[in-house]
Amino acid sequence: QANLLTIDQLESDDALDLIHEAQAFKAGKQVQLLKPAYAINMFFENSTRTKTSFQMAEKKLGMQVLDFNSATSSVSKGESLYDTLKTVESIGVNLAVIRHPETDYYRQLTQNNNLNIGLINAGDGSGQHPSQCLLDMMTILEQFHCFHDLKVLINGDIAHSRVARSNAEMLYRLGAQVYFSGPKDWFDPALEKYGRYGDFDELLPQMDVINLLRVQHERISGSANTQFDVQAYRQQYGLTKQRAKQMKPEAIILHPAPVNRGVEIDDELVESPQSRIFTQMKNGVYVRMAIISRLLRFQNLL
Numbered sequence: 001q002a003n004l005l006t007i008d009q010l011e012s013d014d015a016l017d018l019i020h021e022a023q024a025f026k027a028g029k030q031v032q033l034l035k036p037a038y039a040i041n042m043f044f045e046n047s048t049r050t051k052t053s054f055q056m057a058e059k060k061l062g063m064q065v066l067d068f069n070s071a072t073s074s075v076s077k078g079e080s081l082y083d084t085l086k087t088v089e090s091i092g093v094n095l096a097v098i099r100h101p102e103t104d105y106y107r108q109l110t111q112n113n114n115l116n117i118g119l120i121n122a123g124d125g126s127g128q129h130p131s132q133c134l135l136d137m138m139t140i141l142e143q144f145h146c147f148h149d150l151k152v153l154i155n156g157d158i159a160h161s162r163v164a165r166s167n168a169e170m171l172y173r174l175g176a177q178v179y180f181s182g183p184k185d186w187f188d189p190a191l192e193k194y195g196r197y198g199d200f201d202e203l204l205p206q207m208d209v210i211n212l213l214r215v216q217h218e219r220i221s222g223s224a225n226t227q228f229d230v231q232a233y234r235q236q237y238g239l240t241k242q243r244a245k246q247m248k249p250e251a252i253i254l255h256p257a258p259v260n261r262g263v264e265i266d267d268e269l270v271e272s273p274q275s276r277i278f279t280q281m282k283n284g285v286y287v288r289m290a291i292i293s294r295l296l297r298f299q300n301l302l
């Protein structure tokens with residue numbers, strides 16, 4: 001496989017293979033590069049987890065990692081993303097990990113098939129976040145060992161969420177029962193093909209996995225953002241301590257983070273026994289090692 005840009009590129013079995021490879025890395029599997037390999041992480045939108053997690057995965061695989069700062073790059077002089085990638089390809093980079101605010105930014109890169117560099121989408125606007133999806137699937141699989149008939153609720157700012165889109169599709173294909181809740185005007189009806197929208201309080205007691213989403217203020221426009229009422233949101237759509245008492249004892253909480261503590265989830269629940277939020281981050285490194293390994297094998301570098 002040359003690239004990983006969207007989750008629909010992966011058959012369910014491919015996704016499970018990557019998760020099993022990630023589990024092997026977590027259990028201590030080591031690999032040896034056949035020759036030096038170079039990675040660059042090009043983030044045109046802010047990130048803590050995804051960027052550092054890819055850096056850690058690249059270093060654990062023995063890759064050399066080049067610096068890239070979008071603000072001081074020649075993109076600020078108007079150079080296109082395509083020409084930027086042709087440049088790093090020309091200097092010998094094998095793998096570029098890209099996060100970009102524009103949904104589907106990668107289509108302009110792949111339409112001519114003229115790039116000879118591995119590409120991984122680390123998040124595009126409100127589009128897709130395939131590595132986050134796979135680390136979420138790994139975290140669920142670690143807990144429940146199977147997806148069949150597992151009830152998963154995706155709650156919150158769904159319309160702006162690339163995590164919601166990627167996870168809903170993959171969970172559906174893996175056999176889970178997907179549900180959505182949160183503000184109705186932040187729901188995306190295009191997701192109804194994967195599961196039904198319902199009331200958070202009615203759905204919560206039946207769920208095995210509660211996948212919370214961050215309120216993405218940077219993608220909410222104008223007055224809706226300035227008029228956003230934290231307490232009203234928390235009371236109606238947040239996982240409060242009181243509401244969490246309705247969860248099944250074996251249910252788990254996921255959140256891609258960063259977390260707005262006290263908005264979509266109460267502070268005390270973030271590190272509670274049912275939370276897997278920091279396990280997700282840990283698993284992210286191993287999932288990214290698995291994704292990168294697959295791309296390096298395609299280039300005969302591993």
Ligand code: CP
Pocket residue numbers: 046047048049050051123132256257258
């Ligand atoms: N979950 C996630 O994508 O976090 P960052 O924005 O910090 O990378």
